[in-house]
Amino acid sequence: MIELKNDSLVFSFSDVHPEAKLSIDFQRTLRIPDDGDDYPLPPGLGQFPLKHVDDFAENLPSSWIEHGGIMFPMYQSEALWLNFSSEYLDENATEYPFAVKIATGKINAITGKEWSNSLNEDPQDYLVVPEQPWLDGYCVEKGIIRQFIAMPLGSGYSAEEQITGKGECGGLQIIAYPMKRKVFEKRFKKEVRSEVHEDLCYMSAPESAIADMGLAPGGKMRQEIYDDPFDFNDWDTENASRCFVHITNSLVWRAITEKNPPSVPLTASEYNNHGLPWFEYYDDSPALDGSDVLKKIKSVIQLGKEKGDNPLPENESVKPEQVVNLKSKLKKHQVREGSF
Numbered sequence: 001m002i003e004l005k006n007d008s009l010v011f012s013f014s015d016v017h018p019e020a021k022l023s024i025d026f027q028r029t030l031r032i033p034d035d036g037d038d039y040p041l042p043p044g045l046g047q048f049p050l051k052h053v054d055d056f057a058e059n060l061p062s063s064w065i066e067h068g069g070i071m072f073p074m075y076q077s078e079a080l081w082l083n084f085s086s087e088y089l090d091e092n093a094t095e096y097p098f099a100v101k102i103a104t105g106k107i108n109a110i111t112g113k114e115w116s117n118s119l120n121e122d123p124q125d126y127l128v129v130p131e132q133p134w135l136d137g138y139c140v141e142k143g144i145i146r147q148f149i150a151m152p153l154g155s156g157y158s159a160e161e162q163i164t165g166k167g168e169c170g171g172l173q174i175i176a177y178p179m180k181r182k183v184f185e186k187r188f189k190k191e192v193r194s195e196v197h198e199d200l201c202y203m204s205a206p207e208s209a210i211a212d213m214g215l216a217p218g219g220k221m222r223q224e225i226y227d228d229p230f231d232f233n234d235w236d237t238e239n240a241s242r243c244f245v246h247i248t249n250s251l252v253w254r255a256i257t258e259k260n261p262p263s264v265p266l267t268a269s270e271y272n273n274h275g276l277p278w279f280e281y282y283d284d285s286p287a288l289d290g291s292d293v294l295k296k297i298k299s300v301i302q303l304g305k306e307k308g309d310n311p312l313p314e315n316e317s318v319k320p321e322q323v324v325n326l327k328s329k330l331k332k333h334q335v336r337e338g339s340f
Contacts, residue, residue, distance in 0.1 A: 001014070001241070002241050002243050004050055004051075004052060004070060005023075007025070007026075007047045007048070007049055007050045008023045008024065008025050008047070008050075009023070009024045009025075009026075009050065009070065009174070009243060009245070010022070010023050010024075011023075011024075011098075011176045011241045011243075013178045013236075013239055013241070015239075016178045016180075016181050016236060016239055017096065017178065017181050017184065019087040019089050019096055020086075020087070020096045020098075020178040020179075020181075021086060021087040021096065022084070022085075022086045022087075022096075022098045022100070022129060022176050022178075023084070023085045023086070024082055024083065024084055024100075024174065025047050025082070025083040025085075026047060026048040026050065026072055026080055026082060026083075026245075027044040027045070027046070027047060027048070027080060027081050027082070027083050027134075028044070028045040028046050028047070028048055028078070028079075028080060028262060028265055029042045029043065029044055029045055029079050029080060029081050029136075029265070030042035030043065030045070030079065030265065030266060030267070030268045030271050031077060031078065031079040031147065031149060031218060031219070031265075031267070031268060031312070032079070032147055032218065032219040032220075032221060032268055033219050033268055033315055033316060033317045033318060034218050034219040034299050034300060034301040034302075034312055034315055035219065035301075035315065035317045036220070037219075037220065037317065038144060038220045038221065038222050039219060039220065039221050039222065039278070039320065040221070040222055040278040040279055040280050040320055040323050041136065041221065041222070041223065041278060041279040041280065041281060042079075042221075042268070042271075042278060042279075043271075043276065043277065043278070043279070044081070044083065045265055045266070046262070048072040048073065048074070048080065048262070049072060049073070049259070049261075049262070050070050050071070050072050051070060051071055051072070051257060052070060053065065053067070053068055053069055053070060053071055053246060054068070056071075056256050056257060059255070059256045060256065061212075064246055067171075067244040067246070068243075068244060069243045069244035069245055069246060070243065070244075070245055070246070071171075071245070071246035071247070071248055071256075072245070072246075072247060072248075072253075073247070073248050073249065073250040073252075073253030073261040073262070074150035074213055074247050074248075074249070074250060075150065075249070075250045075261075075264060075265070076150060076151060076152060076213075076249065077149055077150065077151065077300070077311060077312050077313070078149070078150050078250075078265060079136075079147050079148060079149055079150075079218060079265075080148050080150070081134055081135065081136040081137075081147075081148065082102065082134060082135045082136075083133070083134050084098075084100065084127075084129040084130070084132060084133060084134060084135075085129070085130070085133075086098055086129050086130055089188075092184075092188040092189065093188075094130075094188050095129070095130040096178065096179065096184065097128065097129065097130065097178075097179040097184070097230065097234075098128070098129045098176050098177065098178055098179070099119055099126045099127075099128055099176070099177040099179075099228070099235045100126055100127055100128075100129055100132075100174065100175070100176050100177075101119070101125060101126045101173075101174070101175045101176075102127070102135060102172065102173075102174055103115050103172065103173040103174075104138075104148065104158070104159055104160065104171070104172050104173075104214065104215040105153075105158055105159060105160025105161070105164075105167070105168075105169040105170055105171070105214050105215065106160065106169045106173055107159050107160050107163050107164070108125050109135065109137070109138050109139065109159075109294075110123075110124065110125050110126065110127065110139045110225060110288065110291065111123050111124075111125045111139075111291050111293065111294075112138070112159075112163060112291040112292070112293025112294040112297070113125065113293065114163075114164070115173060117175065117240070117242070118237070119177055119232075119235055119237055121228075121232040123288075123291075124227065124228055124288060126177075126228075127225055127226070128226060128228050128229065128230070131226045131229060131283075131285060132225065132226055133281070134223075135223075135225075136148065136221055136223055137217065137218070137221060137223070138159060138217050138291070138294045138297075139225045139288060139290050139291055139294060140217070140220075140290050140291065140294045140295045141289075141290040141295060142224070142287055142288065142289045142290050143222060143223070143224050143287055144220055144221070144222065144223070144290065145220070145221050145223045145225070146217035146218055146219065146220055146221070146294070146299060147217070147218035147219050147220075147221055148215045148216075148217075148218070149215065149216045149217065149218035149300055149312075150213045150214075150215060150216075150247060151213065151214055151215070151216040151300065151311065152212075152213060152214070152249070153167040153170040153212040153213060153214040154167045155167075155311075156303070156307070157214070157216040157300050157303055157304075157311060158170070158214030158215060158216045159214075159215065159216060159217055159294070159297055160214055161214065162297045162298065162303075163293065163297060167212075167214060169214075170212035170213060170214040170215075170246070170247060171212065171213070171214075171215075171244060171245050171246045171247050172215070172244075172245040172247070173242065173243075173244055173245070174242060174243050174245060175240055175241070175242035175243075176240065176241055176242075177235045177236055177237055177239065177240050178235075178236050178239060179230070179234055179235060179236065180234060180235070180236040181236075183230075183231075183234045187230075187234075212246070212247070212248070213247040213248060213249055214247075215247070216299075216300050217294070217297055217298070217299050217300065218299060218300055218301075218312075219299070222280065223281070224283065224285075224287035224288075225287060225288045225290075226283065226285045226286065226287055226288070227285065227286040227287065227288055229285065250262075267314045267316075268316075268318050269314065269316050269318050272318040272319070272320060272321065275321065275322060276322065277322045277323065277324045278320040278322065278323045278324070279323065279324050279325075279326055280323055280324070280325050280326065281326045282325060282326070300312055301315060
């Protein structure tokens with residue numbers, strides 16, 4: 001089952017395990033400069049508002065109704081990151097593990113390959129939660145991603161259009177697989193029984209949509225996509241939930257929902273000038289090498305220069321002055337000791 005709860009997308013697999021729950025937040029953030037430098041992690045600036053597509057069916061293209069799922073607004077050239085969390089089990093001292101595939105415009109954000117419903121081991125086309133706390137963009141090199149940037153579908157900038165030559169899907173596509181219950185109980189010393197079932201959001205062949213936004217590669221950021229620490233057969237591929245996440249331009253959002261979109265986000269320069277923090281995340285887990293396909297696609301600025309266009313206003317380089325180091329694998333109630 002998939003639900004919207006407090007602007008979070010929640011995947012639940014109660015027939016696999018009563019605590020097999022995955023939550024995904026879509027976070028507003030700074031658009032880092034697309035200048036060739038590698039930047040630390042920018043902050044979250046609050047969650048994007050999420051709405052059910054079906055609640056506004058009369059104002060949406062037919063393709064959105066066919067895809068179902070949810071929607072949220074983004075300004076052109078705005079950035080986002082995905083925040084992952086799963087249910088914490090006190091008795092096991094761990095969060096319930098999930099394998100999660102993320103695509104934009106049906107292009108896998110880890111491998112650059114076109115969408116498939118199956119989970120693939122070689123190359124690994126998914127990330128593992130809780131090992132992967134968030135995802136800010138396309139995995140282009142080991143330890144480097146290119147930030148997710150919203151651009152109008154049909155403008156040629158999206159990863160989908162650069163790889164397939166077409167702008168038909170837009171948005172994000174997500175599919176989650178829980179760890180098999182028996183494997184979880186063996187690995188984390190818990191003994192219970194339950195049945196399993198499959199629960200899928202409907203996804204159909206795409207068609208053009210007048211309100212669609214796609215995601216394009218922006219500036220480079222230091223972020224690792226971690227190797228799966230479990231056995232590939234640990235994942236319950238018989239049980240999965242998938243959802244189509246539509247992105248609409250913020251101005252169109254107002255026309256669809258009669259609600260105001262969030263305010264225009266700060267620029268990286270404005271944020272940095274106020275002395276606010278950036279972040280570095282450290283984890284000794286092995287990281288994936290990055291996708292040769294995604295490494296070849298051009299960033300918004302690179303492609304804009306070829307087009308003679310200026311797609312990213314206020315793209316000035318910045319030098320982060322205050323960088324906070326975050327440690328991984330803290331226990332549930334452990335307090336992180338920072339600098340004084």
